Amino acid sequence: MSLFLTQLMIGIGSGAVYASLALALVLVFRTTGILNFAQGEMALYSTYLVWFFTERSVPVWIAILLAMAISFVGGAAIERILIRPVEQASPLVLVIVTIGMFLAINSIAQVQFGNDIKLLPRAYPNKTWLPGNVQISSDTLVLVGVLIAECLILYLVLNRTKIGLAFRAVASNAESSRLVGVPVGRMLMLGWAMAAAIGALAGALVIAPVGLQGASMQQILVYAFAAAALGGFDSPVGAVVAGLIVGVVGTMTTQYLHVVHDIELVVPFGLILVVLLFRPAGLFGTTRVERV
Amino acid sequence: MIRFAIAIALVIAAAYLFGWYIPQFYESTTTYLWAEAFYIGVAAMGLNLLTGYNGQVSIGHGAFFGLGMYTTAILMESHDWPFLPTLFVAAALAFVVGVLVGFPALRVKGLYLALVTLGLAALFPQLTNRFVPRDLCKTCGTSQVGELARVKLLPPSWTPTFIHQPDQWAYYATLTIAVVGIVVLALLVRSRFGRALIAVRDHEAAAETVGINVARVKVLAFATSAVYAGVAGSCFVLVNRLANASSVSTFQLSIEFLVAVVIGGTATVFGPMLGGFVFVFSNRWISESFPSRLLFWHINDSIKSLLSPAIFGIGLILLMYVLPEGIVGGGRRVGATALRRLRRRVSAPAAT
Amino acid sequence: MNSDVCEPRLSKPRMRPLRVVALGAALALLVAACGSGRNDTKGTTDTTAAGGGGGSTPTSSVIDTSQCDSSTLTEGITGNTIKIGTSLPLSGTYAAFSGILQGESAYFSYINSLGGVTVAGKKYQIKLVSKDDAYDAARTSTNVNALINSDKVFALFNNVGTKNNLGIRETVNSDCIPNLLIASGAVQWGNPKYPWMLGSELVPYPLEMQEFVDYLKKNKPNAKIALLYANDDFGQSYQESLQQLVKGTTLSLVKQESYNSEGSDVKAQVTDLAASKADTFVIGATLLACPAAMNAAHDAGWKPVTYMSGTCVSKLLFAAGGDGADGVLTVTPLLDPADPTNASNAAIALYKAQVAKYQPKADSSDGIVAYGWSTAATLQKILEASPKLDRVSVMETARTLKGISGAGLQLPGSTWSTSKADWFLGEDFQLVKYNKAAGHTEAIGTITSLDGKTAALSPSALLNS
Numbered sequence A: 001m002s003l004f005l006t007q008l009m010i011g012i013g014s015g016a017v018y019a020s021l022a023l024a025l026v027l028v029f030r031t032t033g034i035l036n037f038a039q040g041e042m043a044l045y046s047t048y049l050v051w052f053f054t055e056r057s058v059p060v061w062i063a064i065l066l067a068m069a070i071s072f073v074g075g076a077a078i079e080r081i082l083i084r085p086v087e088q089a090s091p092l093v094l095v096i097v098t099i100g101m102f103l104a105i106n107s108i109a110q111v112q113f114g115n116d117i118k119l120l121p122r123a124y125p126n127k128t129w130l131p132g133n134v135q136i137s138s139d140t141l142v143l144v145g146v147l148i149a150e151c152l153i154l155y156l157v158l159n160r161t162k163i164g165l166a167f168r169a170v171a172s173n174a175e176s177s178r179l180v181g182v183p184v185g186r187m188l189m190l191g192w193a194m195a196a197a198i199g200a201l202a203g204a205l206v207i208a209p210v211g212l213q214g215a216s217m218q219q220i221l222v223y224a225f226a227a228a229a230l231g232g233f234d235s236p237v238g239a240v241v242a243g244l245i246v247g248v249v250g251t252m253t254t255q256y257l258h259v260v261h262d263i264e265l266v267v268p269f270g271l272i273l274v275v276l277l278f279r280p281a282g283l284f285g286t287t288r289v290e291r292v
Numbered sequence B: 001m002i003r004f005a006i007a008i009a010l011v012i013a014a015a016y017l018f019g020w021y022i023p024q025f026y027e028s029t030t031t032y033l034w035a036e037a038f039y040i041g042v043a044a045m046g047l048n049l050l051t052g053y054n055g056q057v058s059i060g061h062g063a064f065f066g067l068g069m070y071t072t073a074i075l076m077e078s079h080d081w082p083f084l085p086t087l088f089v090a091a092a093l094a095f096v097v098g099v100l101v102g103f104p105a106l107r108v109k110g111l112y113l114a115l116v117t118l119g120l121a122a123l124f125p126q127l128t129n130r131f132v133p134r135d136l137c138k139t140c141g142t143s144q145v146g147e148l149a150r151v152k153l154l155p156p157s158w159t160p161t162f163i164h165q166p167d168q169w170a171y172y173a174t175l176t177i178a179v180v181g182i183v184v185l186a187l188l189v190r191s192r193f194g195r196a197l198i199a200v201r202d203h204e205a206a207a208e209t210v211g212i213n214v215a216r217v218k219v220l221a222f223a224t225s226a227v228y229a230g231v232a233g234s235c236f237v238l239v240n241r242l243a244n245a246s247s248v249s250t251f252q253l254s255i256e257f258l259v260a261v262v263i264g265g266t267a268t269v270f271g272p273m274l275g276g277f278v279f280v281f282s283n284r285w286i287s288e289s290f291p292s293r294l295l296f297w298h299i300n301d302s303i304k305s306l307l308s309p310a311i312f313g314i315g316l317i318l319l320m321y322v323l324p325e326g327i328v329g330g331g332r333r334v335g336a337t338a339l340r341r342l343r344r345r346v347s348a349p350a351a352t
Numbered sequence C: 001m002n003s004d005v006c007e008p009r010l011s012k013p014r015m016r017p018l019r020v021v022a023l024g025a026a027l028a029l030l031v032a033a034c035g036s037g038r039n040d041t042k043g044t045t046d047t048t049a050a051g052g053g054g055g056s057t058p059t060s061s062v063i064d065t066s067q068c069d070s071s072t073l074t075e076g077i078t079g080n081t082i083k084i085g086t087s088l089p090l091s092g093t094y095a096a097f098s099g100i101l102q103g104e105s106a107y108f109s110y111i112n113s114l115g116g117v118t119v120a121g122k123k124y125q126i127k128l129v130s131k132d133d134a135y136d137a138a139r140t141s142t143n144v145n146a147l148i149n150s151d152k153v154f155a156l157f158n159n160v161g162t163k164n165n166l167g168i169r170e171t172v173n174s175d176c177i178p179n180l181l182i183a184s185g186a187v188q189w190g191n192p193k194y195p196w197m198l199g200s201e202l203v204p205y206p207l208e209m210q211e212f213v214d215y216l217k218k219n220k221p222n223a224k225i226a227l228l229y230a231n232d233d234f235g236q237s238y239q240e241s242l243q244q245l246v247k248g249t250t251l252s253l254v255k256q257e258s259y260n261s262e263g264s265d266v267k268a269q270v271t272d273l274a275a276s277k278a279d280t281f282v283i284g285a286t287l288l289a290c291p292a293a294m295n296a297a298h299d300a301g302w303k304p305v306t307y308m309s310g311t312c313v314s315k316l317l318f319a320a321g322g323d324g325a326d327g328v329l330t331v332t333p334l335l336d337p338a339d340p341t342n343a344s345n346a347a348i349a350l351y352k353a354q355v356a357k358y359q360p361k362a363d364s365s366d367g368i369v370a371y372g373w374s375t376a377a378t379l380q381k382i383l384e385a386s387p388k389l390d391r392v393s394v395m396e397t398a399r400t401l402k403g404i405s406g407a408g409l410q411l412p413g414s415t416w417s418t419s420k421a422d423w424f425l426g427e428d429f430q431l432v433k434y435n436k437a438a439g440h441t442e443a444i445g446t447i448t449s450l451d452g453k454t455a456a457l458s459p460s461a462l463l464n465s
Helices: A002-032 A039-055 A058-085 A089-115 A137-162 A162-172 A174-179 A184-207 A216-231 A236-256 A267-277 B004-024 B028-053 B063-080 B083-105 B109-133 B166-190 B194-203 B204-209 B214-240 B253-264 B271-289 B302-322 B326-349 C008-013 C019-037 C047-052 C095-113 C136-149 C162-166 C168-173 C205-219 C233-246 C269-272 C288-300 C315-320 C346-358 C365-384 C393-398
Strands: C081-088 C117-121 C122-130 C156-157 C179-182 C197-199 C224-230 C252-258 C281-285 C305-308 C329-332 C429-435 C440-443
Touching: A002 A039, A002 A137, A002 A162, A002 A184, A002 A216, A002 C162, A002 C269, A039 A058, A039 A089, A039 A184, A039 A216, A058 A089, A058 A184, A058 B302, A058 C281, A089 C156, A137 A162, A137 A184, A137 A236, A162 A174, A162 A184, A162 C315, A174 A184, A184 A216, A184 B109, A216 A236, A216 A267, A216 B109, A236 A267, A236 C008, A236 C081, A267 B083, A267 B109, B004 B028, B004 B166, B028 B194, B028 B214, B028 B253, B028 B271, B028 C136, B063 B083, B063 B109, B063 B214, B063 B253, B083 B109, B083 B166, B083 B214, B109 B271, B166 B194, B166 B214, B204 B214, B204 C008, B214 C136, B253 B271, B253 B302, B253 B326, B271 B302, B271 B326, B271 C179, C008 C081, C047 C156, C081 C136, C081 C365, C081 C429, C095 C122, C095 C288, C095 C346, C095 C365, C122 C136, C122 C365, C136 C162, C136 C168, C162 C233, C179 C288, C179 C365, C179 C393, C197 C393, C205 C305, C205 C329, C205 C429, C224 C233, C224 C269, C233 C252, C233 C281, C269 C288, C269 C365, C281 C288, C288 C305, C305 C429, C365 C393
Parallel strands: C081 C122, C081 C156, C156 C179, C179 C197, C224 C252, C224 C281, C281 C305, C305 C329
Antiparallel strands: C117 C122, C329 C429, C429 C440
């Protein structure tokens, strides 16, 4: 039993990361309707920034906040400069633009900061508690805590502020919002900015315990994609729940399902397929009614 | 008449260039590179049939590619088959799996479909690692333990004498497959089936009302495009002498195919092949011929290989700004505008 | 066969009327083409040409050279320059191995500045051509084909990765290209069918397991072992040898888990292993998976006797392992450049000074850079021991090395030898323990020498696979 709970905690820890990144994907998707392949690499770049600052003896938390602030601006700039000109293009063109960004950001980060492994300090003491033989590490607690904080802040911003109202209006119908005077462009930038900042935070936290290198975010992005698809691309709640599901299912299959040993990915993607067959817009996504 | 002559001349020049000049005068490094461009182009053509003509986005065609790759590698390595017959087995298998994947794809649409197919590609190396026994195929896998023996890669005895090296055989085989692929695709998109594909893409419900069996068309589109990818995968074995599943995983091949389709032009016959060429050769150019010094910045080999995706990625973004319809589609638009302007200028004085 | 390429082939096409149209374009192309005709002498298809061509094929007592084309044996040597090629990951998950290239480049720059290597009384400069393969075997194959046919390198050197080198073995065999000092401790380099492959000084993985099992027999005879291994060939080397070695001993292998070698996420696996009540932990992983495994074990409150793959010997990876890295055992054929007590050692001082001079961005206290440096030094020793500078002689020399010592950071007192019956170099090595407080490894006991024993200690199915 304690082993089960331990694996559950580990699963929740990695699930929290997938959830954060999936949340970023959903924010971008809801505002600009884009599946952002470069989300992981944007987070990677931000994490390199954290490393860059800590190398110059900036305290870790400050470094993370700085990197988040830069990412916030950077995300908005990417939307304005790179995405806006092709806003009206076909979805495939947008996918290719984000793939271009994926390649470019990854390689620029490695050229700029070097392709060796970087070690990031943790922003908190590394501790493990063993209540009743269940292993709970400070890594897991921080990741989960940060996820909860992200959700709270997002909820408050989106549902309790004027900007949030405008943001939701744009997400649900950009054309109508434009007509009633909502600054649509600025809201789209805000979506990308928030996504980039969330990604930066998730990246810095998940990479600190394992080491940073050029390919660090790619596996995580696949899982985040899985989470976003499972939860429904337009649902932040879905992203969080599905992220946790994907994380927990991953560790549980490693522990208990030896049939799928070495093919653990079967489980999350099998799950997606099954869910999508019954709910084509994901667990929490809204089904769009097609007009004929 | 003049246009016809020009067309014929172009075809012959191309036939000479591709059929004789490159494989007979260049080293294997170059012929293999061209062969790679051909098979990437073939796979992209297949994806284009599905994505461009039928509107179903897949970022998992690497899995079908891998299927063809493994089939050919296993048959050539463990069963001593020559290359060509393996193509038919690979195509048949890809077709069957394509149908199987096509069915759930009827219900899952758009980005969700893309994500499910991404899962397919991500799973391929894991599944094959687990279920393809090592003894059956030493040259397969993420941890393959060998290379196909040179004897198995030699051209078969019936080929003319000017095909005498493995790389020339690989080149001619992929070239032939590419030509056949283009011809079949051109016929296909002009056929009833092709028109049905486009009708389903443009308006599913309307297509249904005019009597098109939407489900059948969509599943067939999936299966046909899988066949293209599978056959391209078979060619990979001839060119790379092994069946490496790492290339299939997640972000590599499947994305390359999509990039090739969009660079070349979606829903065009020649676009994806052209896109494949641009993809393969620009990457090669960047990694080989990029200047070692930019202003005050000295770029050593190690930095160059790190930097090349950036240059390609930025190029890709710029291309999407300039020619969002791809090279062929964009070329057509530019050409048509120029022609219209020309006509107007010619006809304007006549009117006054 | 080359020189007549243009004329007879031009006359062949039948002149149908329409062809005339294309002739103009075709001719233009052809004119350009004749400047760079294809060189196909290096084939194996024309078996008649290989045997009956110009010059006699050199014979070798060690390698079957009947396939080799004698006219290409000195390719890659122009004037006083020897061109060698290497393919390794400079990008992607395994990009950290690019430290190897830094070490190699520093060594060659250093040796070239002294005039170069001396082969058969003549001095040669070494020119190293490197290509990035991102650890993808298909790209290694493309790279190697380009290195052989376009760059025309004399030999391949220190290509990284087990699968990557297995994927080119037919090519180097049929083209007779020495693939020297492969950066992998796999035992397949002893497969007699592929004589052009030679592993580097990295300790063969089964010997690592042998050393650790011997250590356990002495210090922990009832050890219950848990194994984590990569789900690729590299990981399987550890798994298969360990399974074979514990048979018939009081040791037991109680649990094993594999992880996906494309990533480095091993937390769930290690947690499962920790729960198995094993008291000994073997990490058959590489790069970031090593520290991840040590961290996960530490997080689980598990304190086993831990053995970590010798491929992870790197200051950085130990540091990344945090508290979990303290006391971890591993083996190395080289001195630890991070150990301050070694600072007075002349080899270390030279290494540090030259790396600082030629590769200022490299971290000279990192084991990966030190490995590149030492392997380059080993190549120099091989070349200088060769009586003649051609591919067959060099390969034959590499296969019959008599006691190399003092190559780069090679352990003082150790010798690396090969012979007709023994194709492995790195059979002298040191068991070491990482001391976290000091930040470097410490030797345990004396140097182990298992010279000539690799073949006997390896699962034969693996060796001959």
